[in-house]
Amino acid sequence: ATMPPLLSAIATARRHGVLVKSAAAMERLGAVTRVALDKTGTLTEGAPRVAGVRPLGSGGTDEARALALAAAAEQPSEHPIARAVVAAARVRGLRVPGACAFSSTPGQGVRAVVEGRTVRVGSPAGLLSAGVSGSGEGLAEEQLRGARAVASEIEAAGQTAVAVLVDGLPVAVLALTDRLRPGAPDAVARLHRLTGAEAPPGPGTGAEPGPGTGAEPGPGTGAEPGPGTGAGPGTGAGPGTGPGPAAGAGPEAGARTGAEAEPTSEAGVTLLTGDNARAARRTAEECGITDVRAGLLPQDKAAAVRAWQDAGAKVLMVGDGVNDAPALAAAHSGVAMGRVGSDLALETADAVVVRDETGAVPTVVALSRRARRLVV
Numbered sequence: 001a002t003m004p005p006l007l008s009a010i011a012t013a014r015r016h017g018v019l020v021k022s023a024a025a026m027e028r029l030g031a032v033t034r035v036a037l038d039k040t041g042t043l044t045e046g047a048p049r050v051a052g053v054r055p056l057g058s059g060g061t062d063e064a065r066a067l068a069l070a071a072a073a074e075q076p077s078e079h080p081i082a083r084a085v086v087a088a089a090r091v092r093g094l095r096v097p098g099a100c101a102f103s104s105t106p107g108q109g110v111r112a113v114v115e116g117r118t119v120r121v122g123s124p125a126g127l128l129s130a131g132v133s134g135s136g137e138g139l140a141e142e143q144l145r146g147a148r149a150v151a152s153e154i155e156a157a158g159q160t161a162v163a164v165l166v167d168g169l170p171v172a173v174l175a176l177t178d179r180l181r182p183g184a185p186d187a188v189a190r191l192h193r194l195t196g197a198e199a200p201p202g203p204g205t206g207a208e209p210g211p212g213t214g215a216e217p218g219p220g221t222g223a224e225p226g227p228g229t230g231a232g233p234g235t236g237a238g239p240g241t242g243p244g245p246a247a248g249a250g251p252e253a254g255a256r257t258g259a260e261a262e263p264t265s266e267a268g269v270t271l272l273t274g275d276n277a278r279a280a281r282r283t284a285e286e287c288g289i290t291d292v293r294a295g296l297l298p299q300d301k302a303a304a305v306r307a308w309q310d311a312g313a314k315v316l317m318v319g320d321g322v323n324d325a326p327a328l329a330a331a332h333s334g335v336a337m338g339r340v341g342s343d344l345a346l347e348t349a350d351a352v353v354v355r356d357e358t359g360a361v362p363t364v365v366a367l368s369r370r371a372r373r374l375v376v
């Protein structure tokens, strides 16, 4: 007996490392007309590491002390940044104190009480804006300015800056780096083609499953990501991606926020991230994405998805974390990347990529399209 095409496609997808939840979910995947990709953990490996600790000289808090306090506050968090901070403290052999009263804000950071002091670790945009510390003193203002300058330097280098505050005063800024997933540029090029958009020059050239005869891709039909050319970064010439103002400008310099997100018809693939604009643009260029929106909160990602869908698009959202759950839920179809730290992201997605391969995303969209053509 032959399996119905959608069920057969689910079986094939599973061999490519993608678990698709149902026939209806498989069908939705092929209907998408544009794609939104998260950065951290989706295009990048999502296992950043602490590349540097910059103490700000406040309150006698040196590099080791700042890292130990940050690790204490991050200990309960599942966020990749939190894992990196804890690992960095461990590698340096630091004693990490216990913490209580832990709380976290998706897309922003964490807060906990460590040795009787309130420690906050998170995005410079959220923690270093004037007035955030609540103390309003001249000293705090000066410390905040100094911390913003250091964060800006780190971000100008394409890294992710994370601020560490003790009792409202910034004591250090951490610099984190994350590696691109090797298959990401090729996956993006294939997604551009699948959404009918012109891929910018640069990244790989992997082929989609051809118009084969059966639902099973035969050997060598190209269902596997092709080798790709591994060519250099895209041009970054698309709308909204021009270089932002020089260092010292706001954390969202050069990138639009969710609130002002306008659907861009010519772009089929957009990068949505909570990270800073410069790190976002670097990853986007490496992957051949010209439409970038940085500094987004989880609800901003969802709002961007809704704006496109209100304009008639069917959006495929690809993400990995709790910060992507609202966007995954809002999208016509959602794919969660493996090793997901968040049950929420899993629950709201149509499919889960259990292998560490971004290339599985265009493969499963192509499988769905082929199966849909066979369903009559």
Ligand code: ADP
Pocket (backbone or CB within 6 Å): 038, 039, 040, 041, 074, 077, 079, 081, 082, 105, 106, 107, 108, 109, 110, 121, 122, 123, 124, 160, 161, 162, 272, 273, 274, 275, 276, 296, 298, 321, 323
């Ligand atoms: P992305 O959209 O790239 O997956 P997130 O939305 O998870 O990123 O995070 C956005 C930003 O929020 C991070 O770049 C970081 O500055 C901050 N952040 C979120 N969670 C944490 C955490 N546990 N520790 C430190 N910073 C965090």
Ligand code: MG
Pocket (backbone or CB within 6 Å): 038, 039, 040, 041, 042, 319, 320, 321, 324
């Ligand atoms: Mg992520």
